[in-house]
Each structure stands twice: as structure tokens, then as C-alpha cells.
Amino acid sequence: MVVIRGGRVVDPGHLDGIYDIYISEGRIVDIAAPSAGAASSPAVTEEIQAAGKIVTPGLIDMHVHLREPGYEYKETIATGCLAAACGGFTAVCPMPNTEPVNDRAEVCRFMISQAAASGVGVRVLPIGAISRDQEGKDLAEFAGLKEAGAVAVSDDGKPVSDDLLMRRAMEYAKGFGLPVISHCEVVSLAAGGAMNEGLASTRLGLAGIPNAAERIMVERDIALCELTGAALHIAHVSARESVRAIREAKKRGVPVTAETAPHFFMLTDEAVGEYDTAAKVNPPLRSEADREAVCEGLADGTIDAIASDHAPHSVMEKEVEFDLAANGISGLETSLALSLSLVRRNLISISRLVEAMSLAPARILGLPGGLAVGGPADITVIDPDMAWRVDAASFRSLGKNTPFDRWELQGKAVLTMVGGRVVYYGLAPGAGRCR
Amino acid sequence: MGGLSTKHILEMASLSCDDITLILDTAVNMKEISRRPVKKVPTLRGKTVVSFFYESSTRTRVSFDLAAKRLSADSVALTAGASSMTKGETLVDTVRNLEVMSPDIIVIRHSSAGAPHLLARHVSLPVINAGDGMHAHPSQALLDLMTVREKKGRIAGLRLAIIGDIARSRVARCNIAGFRKMGASVVVAAPPTMLPFGIDSLGAEVTHSADEAIDGADVIMMLRIQKERLAAHLFSSAREYARTFGLTVERVKRARPDALIMHPGPLNRGVEIAPEVADGPCSVILDQVENGVAVRMALFYLVLGGQRDGGD
Numbered sequence: 001m002v003v004i005r006g007g008r009v010v011d012p013g014h015l016d017g018i019y020d021i022y023i024s025e026g027r028i029v030d031i032a033a034p035s036a037g038a039a040s041s042p043a044v045t046e047e048i049q050a051a052g053k054i055v056t057p058g059l060i061d062m063h064v065h066l067r068e069p070g071y072e073y074k075e076t077i078a079t080g081c082l083a084a085a086c087g088g089f090t091a092v093c094p095m096p097n098t099e100p101v102n103d104r105a106e107v108c109r110f111m112i113s114q115a116a117a118s119g120v121g122v123r124v125l126p127i128g129a130i131s132r133d134q135e136g137k138d139l140a141e142f143a144g145l146k147e148a149g150a151v152a153v154s155d156d157g158k159p160v161s162d163d164l165l166m167r168r169a170m171e172y173a174k175g176f177g178l179p180v181i182s183h184c185e186v187v188s189l190a191a192g193g194a195m196n197e198g199l200a201s202t203r204l205g206l207a208g209i210p211n212a213a214e215r216i217m218v219e220r221d222i223a224l225c226e227l228t229g230a231a232l233h234i235a236h237v238s239a240r241e242s243v244r245a246i247r248e249a250k251k252r253g254v255p256v257t258a259e260t261a262p263h264f265f266m267l268t269d270e271a272v273g274e275y276d277t278a279a280k281v282n283p284p285l286r287s288e289a290d291r292e293a294v295c296e297g298l299a300d301g302t303i304d305a306i307a308s309d310h311a312p313h314s315v316m317e318k319e320v321e322f323d324l325a326a327n328g329i330s331g332l333e334t335s336l337a338l339s340l341s342l343v344r345r346n347l348i349s350i351s352r353l354v355e356a357m358s359l360a361p362a363r364i365l366g367l368p369g370g371l372a373v374g375g376p377a378d379i380t381v382i383d384p385d386m387a388w389r390v391d392a393a394s395f396r397s398l399g400k401n402t403p404f405d406r407w408e409l410q411g412k413a414v415l416t417m418v419g420g421r422v423v424y425y426g427l428a429p430g431a432g433r434c435r
Numbered sequence: 436m437g438g439l440s441t442k443h444i445l446e447m448a449s450l451s452c453d454d455i456t457l458i459l460d461t462a463v464n465m466k467e468i469s470r471r472p473v474k475k476v477p478t479l480r481g482k483t484v485v486s487f488f489y490e491s492s493t494r495t496r497v498s499f500d501l502a503a504k505r506l507s508a509d510s511v512a513l514t515a516g517a518s519s520m521t522k523g524e525t526l527v528d529t530v531r532n533l534e535v536m537s538p539d540i541i542v543i544r545h546s547s548a549g550a551p552h553l554l555a556r557h558v559s560l561p562v563i564n565a566g567d568g569m570h571a572h573p574s575q576a577l578l579d580l581m582t583v584r585e586k587k588g589r590i591a592g593l594r595l596a597i598i599g600d601i602a603r604s605r606v607a608r609c610n611i612a613g614f615r616k617m618g619a620s621v622v623v624a625a626p627p628t629m630l631p632f633g634i635d636s637l638g639a640e641v642t643h644s645a646d647e648a649i650d651g652a653d654v655i656m657m658l659r660i661q662k663e664r665l666a667a668h669l670f671s672s673a674r675e676y677a678r679t680f681g682l683t684v685e686r687v688k689r690a691r692p693d694a695l696i697m698h699p700g701p702l703n704r705g706v707e708i709a710p711e712v713a714d715g716p717c718s719v720i721l722d723q724v725e726n727g728v729a730v731r732m733a734l735f736y737l738v739l740g741g742q743r744d745g746g747d
């Protein structure tokens with residue numbers, strides 16, 4: 001039996017206090033008040049000292065790109081899982097824009113088997129495609145995907161432009177209990193755009209993408225969600241108008257959920273600076289008013305979840321002309337620390353953070369969540385005070401593309417446990433792990 | 436007596452007023468060379484200028500080439516299609532490969548905004564931007580400043596009207612920055628489809644009426660209308676554009692009597708500019724072309740460490 005001793009256990013709506021968590025055979029067997037000074041029972045084979053740390057249900061990143069199959073030079077499922085473990089994630093959901101596209105059971109099974117073969121131990125829960133080959137024409141085989149282990153469907157990277165196809169996708173997915181994750185972008189409005197349409201794009205002479213390109217699609221999908229009653233999840237919300245539309249829809253009782261990514265609450269389009277492709281992402285970094293709206297949306301629960309939209313690229317795709325550069329930020333290893341900065345700035349509570357990075361993704365995807373006696377021991381231990389400096393070159397991810405390189409951050413996962421097995425151990429020597 | 440405060444010539448915003456004045460003064464001397472019977476001085480003998488043209492532009496390429504030759508520099512111009520540029524090699528790779536052959540200056544023209552900035556970060560030699568996407572074209576703004584200063588004797592206090600597709604124009608962006616910096620006021624006129632977000636933040640007044648912009652202008656700068664922009668729904672027809680924004684003889688009358696008419700070329704006669712205006716007495720379009728060579732000679736000289744003449 002393993003015990004995580006004396007940490008502040010935060011499981012929103014359930015626990016917030018100092019507890020010992022006992023783990024055996026991959027499951028949580030007890031969560032108990034600390035046995036102060038009491039000698040360990042002989043059954044305890046390992047103690048992890050977590051005093052001063054925060055112990056949370058395993059973090060889930062519901063939006064990542066692991067690039068395998070097809071683009072293994074950018075990331076493999078193995079390297080992506082290492083990055084996830086190091087970032088404090090016990091489960092990640094890879095998007096289907098691989099080569100081939102994850103639009104059928106075989107690809108889905110391949111991803112899961114690669115994750116198992118990697119031996120890292122992080123759970124990989126693939127997201128299947130909405131349309132075959134993500135071409136936006138015919139529906140992918142949702143039943144097969146679901147049986148193979150897909151937890152949602154999405155054409156992420158590409159919007160589903162055909163309104164009828166999106167309606168049918170939502171109706172069809174509802175029958176299998178699969179949420180539909182929408183990448184909201186009106187292609188004709190965004191076409192050719194390399195960054196947010198704003199003062200920075202005007203100064204830099206780059207074609208801009210207006211907020212309306214996102215907002216119009218968000219509003220369409222909300223309308224279809226109302227029509228079908230299916231579970232709709234809006235990916236990577238960046239624009240204030242989208243936040244407002246989702247807030248109003250939720251008030252009406254529409255079953256819509258949403259996520260944003262750390263770069264949208266940390267940065268604005270000014271981060272592009274002098275054509276820094278590390279800050280090129282889709283949707284683009286927006287204005288300060290948008291950044292603030294995203295923070296508010298997270299604080300009031302309009303935006304349910306934080307996902308990294310981990311999008312690793314090789315230097316080949318980033319060290320080029322700005323408008324030719326690939327979109328994306330390698331986010332798994334900075335997501336938690338950036339999100340913790342919201343807690344430090346009192347914009348959200350630690351409990352809201354755990355909600356956004358663990359419980360909400362679990363709820364949206366229909367996974368077991370939280371810390372329950374009898375449940376799987378998926379646990380993240382966070383040192384909220386650990387100061388560290390981002391060094392992209394030392395990322396476990398093959399993608400070193402980040403606008404946060406060299407940033408001084410505070411707070412880090414120091415232990416990631418999946419099914420009772422430690423998949424990442426970053427506690428200082430002497431801090432525990434005896435025997 | 437100093438040289439330039441910057442190593443690269445990427446955009447007007449990074450040049451100080453002193454830099455601009457130094458370039459224009461130097462260009463005046465250079466122009467004199469072009470008017471000699473033997474149009475060549477040994478100033479840059481043994482130096483090599485490499486030009487990359489990833490976007491076709493005969494006139495800018497020839498202008499930079501002539502400028503190099505008149506200073507006795509060796510000049511090599513590579514155009515897309517003529518080299519590895521089209522074979523999947525990245526811009527940075529291409530230039531790094533060339534860098535080891537030890538050129539002294541790199542000139543780049545590219546359809547992507549910021550491409551010269553990318554190079555400047557990766558190479559150790561001076562980079563001169565010969566036009567990048569919709570972003571900047573500093574040698575064009577400098578030759579425009581030179582032309583106006585030559586004809587008017589000053590820049591400060593003048594009123595410049597720029598008319599046309601401001602949103603997609605590097606000439607407009609650079610001239611707004613350059614003329615504002617040197618003390619002129621700038622008004623831009625275009626239909627809203629041709630104005631970028633927050634253009635006033637660059638320091639220009641904005642109007643949707645060509646007449647309004649031209650009222651009292653000392654300088655009228657017309658931008659080329661590309662008919663293929665029709666496909667992007669920027670205007671409804673060339674005919675309507677000519678009627679509402681084209682520079683006609685009638686319209687010119689609203690400007691100050693001694694107003695200068697400028698155009699970066701190539702011209703669409705009868706669309707943005709009437710033939711009688713383009714070829715009329717106020718037109719300085721050919722002076723712009725001539726001054727272009729002088730300005731580029733000055734840039735070559737100065738980025739290689741040339742200084743203002745001691746006697747100046």
C-alpha cells in the first residue's frame with residue numbers, strides 16, 4: 001500500500017483539507033485525516049510526503065495533438081505522454097488530425113496501443129473525427145470509434161463548415177453518448193489570416209482574423225445544440241463575443257460546454273512582437289479585452305475547462321516566414337504553471353482550477369473524475385510555490401515551440417500518478433518516497 | 436558626424452529622424468553621380484550585394500542593381516525560380532548558404548510580411564527590405580521623401596494625401612510612418628474595405644472621400660489598384676473605383692495649386708489615375724524613379740558604415 005501523506009487534498013465539492021490518501025492495487029482505498037505521528041502500518045510499503053503540496057484528482061488535458069500516426073518528427077505518442085506526465089496530466093485526449101486521420105477504429109486502437117507500448121502510463125483517450133478524413137463531407141464511423149475507445153468526436157484543426165453535416169453529427173453522436181467538440185472558425189472570414197485582426201496586424205502588415213470568424217461559428221453551433229439537444233463542446237475559446245454567447249446559452253439551459261487554453265488568458269496579439277512565430281496559433285492571440293473576457297469566463301464557469309491545445313511543431317515549420325509558419329504552441333509542460341498564475345492573481349480559486357483542469361474535462365467526456373474511495377488512483381501532486389524557469393530546449397515534448405520560453409513561473413506538478421503507478425516524480429530528494 | 440543608428444533597413448519606424456535626414460542628404464550627393472557622364476564611383480569596390488526577389492518586381496530589382504553598380508559593388512540578383520528558392524529550401528537555409536560566400540549586403544523582396552526581420556535575426560550582415568508583403572517598403576518611402584523635399588524644400592508642415600488600398604499597401608504604411616516622423620500630416624482615403632483595423636493608430640487621418648483627402652493637399656500619392664482585388668469584394672468595378680477614387684483633372688483642382696502627384700508604379704492609367712494627370716505638369720512620378728536609384732545608393736553606402744561627409 002502507498003500513502004500520499006499530509007497534502008492539502010483539493011477535490012472540488014468533495015474535499016478540501018489535509019488528508020492522507022491510501023492507494024492499493026491501482027485504487028484509492030482510503031482518504032483519512034492524517035495519522036499524526038502514528039507509525040505506519042506494516043501494510044504501507046511506500047510513503048510520499050506531500051506536506052505543503054496540493055493533491056488533486058489527476059489532471060486531464062482534453063485537447064492535445066500527439067502527431068502520431070503521420071508526423072512523428074513533431075511528436076510521438078510516447079514523447080507526448082512523457083510531456084503530459086511531466087506537466088501533471090494523468091490523461092490526455094489527442095485530436096484526430098493525424099495521418100491517416102483518426103476517423104476509424106483501427107487508428108483509434110493504434111493510438112491506444114502506442115500509448116501502452118510507450119510504457120509511460122499516461123492514459124490516452126483519443127478523439128475521433130467528425131467527418132471522414134476531416135473533409136467535412138461524410139460522417140466518420142462514430143460507433144466504431146466509440147467501441148475502439150474514442151471519448152468524443154471533433155474535426156479539430158478544421159471547422160465543420162456545412163451546417164447540415166454539423167447538425168447530423170450532433171444528432172448522430174448523441175445516440176452514442178459522444179460529445180461533439182467544435183473548432184469554431186468561419187473559413188471565408190479567416191482565410192489568409194495569419195494573426196488577430198487588430199492594431200498589431202495593421203502595424204505588421206499581416207492579414208488579420210476577426211473575432212467574428214470565431215463568434216459566428218460559436219453562435220451557429222449553439223443554435224444547432226439547442227435544436228438537437230446534443231452535447232456540444234466549444235474548443236479553444238479566444239474571443240470575448242464567444243464567451244458572451246456561451247454564457248447566454250448556458251443561462252438558457254443549452255447543453256454547451258467550453259474550454260480555453262493558457263495562452264488565451266496569458267497573452268495578447270502583442271506577443272507576436274516582430275513576427276515571432278512562437279506566438280502564431282489558431283485561433284489567434286486576441287486583444288486585451290478578449291484576454292480579460294476569457295479570464296472572466298473561467299472565473300464564472302462560462303468556460304468549463306482549461307486545455308493546452310498542445311500543438312508541437314518542429315523548427316522546420318516555425319523558423320519560416322510568419323504567414324507560412326504552422327499554428328500552435330507546445331503547451332503540456334507549461335499549462336499547469338500558467339493556470340496557477342490565475343490562482344496567484346486571485347482570478348480563480350485553487351478549487352476552480354482543479355475543476356477546470358480535471359473534473360470538468362472528466363464530466364464533459366463522461367469519465368470517472370475526482371478522488372473517490374474505490375476509484376482509480378489518478379492523482380496529481382502540485383507544489384504551488386516551486387519557482388522554475390521555462391526552458392523549451394529541455395521539454396520532454398519534441399515540440400519546443402512556445403512563446404513562454406525563459407518565463408519565470410511558479411508552481412509545478414511534482415508527482416503524477418496513474419492507476420496507482422507513479423508516472424512522473426519531481427519531488428526534491430529527501431522529500432519522501434522512502435522505502 | 437555619425438552614421439546610421441541601425442544596422443538593417445527594415446521599416447521606417449526603426450529609423451530615427453537623423454537617420455532619415457542622413458539618408459536623404461547622402462542620396463542628394465549620390466544623385467549627382469547618376470547625372471555624370473561616367474556614372475560610377477569606386478566607393479564600394481570589392482563589396483558584394485546579394486538581392487533575393489521572392490516576389491517579382493522588375494523596377495525595384497533594376498533600381499537596386501543600378502545603385503550597386505554605380506558604387507562599383509558586385510551585384511547578384513536571385514529571383515524565385517532561378518535558385519533553390521523553389522525547391523523547398525527554407526528562406527533561412529538559402530541565406531545561410533549564401534552568407535558563407537561572404538556577401539556584404541542582403542536585399543530582400545518577399546511576399547510575406549516580416550521575411551526581412553526573419554533574415555535579420557539569422558544573418559550577421561545588413562539586410563535591406565525591398566518590400567515585404569503588406570508591411571513595409573522603406574526605400575520607397577525614402578525616395579518619396581527625397582522627391583518631396585527636393586520639390587518643396589521641406590517635409591515638415593506639408594499635407595500628404597494617400598488614396599487607394601491602404602490595408603494591403605506597404606507603400607502606404609511606410610509613407611505614413613516616414614512623413615509623420617518628418618513632421619508632415621497624412622490623410623488616407625479609401626472605401627472601408629481598403630482600410631485596415633485601427634489605421635488611425637499609425638497617425639493618419641482617415642476619410643472615405645477622395646475629394647475630402649485632396650482638399651488642400653500638398654502631395655497626392657495614388658496607390659495602384661489591382662483589378663484582381665475585385666475577387667476579394669474590395670470594390671464593385673474598376674469603372675466605379677475610377678469615378679469615386681480615381682485622380683482626375685477635376686479632382687486635382689481641389690489640392691493646393693502646386694501640389695505634387697506621386698505614384699509608386701506601375702500605373703493603371705484610367706483606373707486610379709487619369710492619363711492627363713499621370714503625365715501632367717504636377718506629376719513627379721519619373722522623379723521618384725530617378726531618386727530611387729540615389730536613395731538605394733545612399734542605403735548601400737550607409738549600411739556599410741559610410742558616414743556623413745566631414746564638410747557637411
Ligand SMILES: [Zn+2]
Nearest residue numbers: 156157183235
Ligand atoms: Zn482547433
